[in-house]
Amino acid sequence: MQFSLGDPVQVRINIQKFLDKLNMAKIRESINMIAEHKDKIVDIDKDLLTELKSHRFGKSLNCDAFFTTLHSVTLAAKPADCTTAIVYAKSSNNE
Numbered sequence: 001m002q003f004s005l006g007d008p009v010q011v012r013i014n015i016q017k018f019l020d021k022l023n024m025a026k027i028r029e030s031i032n033m034i035a036e037h038k039d040k041i042v043d044i045d046k047d048l049l050t051e052l053k054s055h056r057f058g059k060s061l062n063c064d065a066f067f068t069t070l071h072s073v074t075l076a077a078k079p080a081d082c083t084t085a086i087v088y089a090k091s092s093n094n095e
Helices: 008-021 046-051
Strands: 031-035 041-043 058-063 065-067 075-077
Parallel strands (some): 031 058
């Protein structure tokens, strides 16, 4: 699903198909991490979510790690040769 390896429109369609199969948000609503290679960790809250500018491939955020407690927010990271950890936890109070 790399843009440099194919037609950008087809890549976007493929990414959206992948998100749809996982019942995730539309690609335009996703938040994409752009690694800074520092130690910046960002909590994506409602205020930050409204500040981020939308692009046709989602919203971009420069950081090295991010997380959110917001429901139905799709976070995306495209690692190169770095180790990536994904943690998902359901709320114990059915939120």
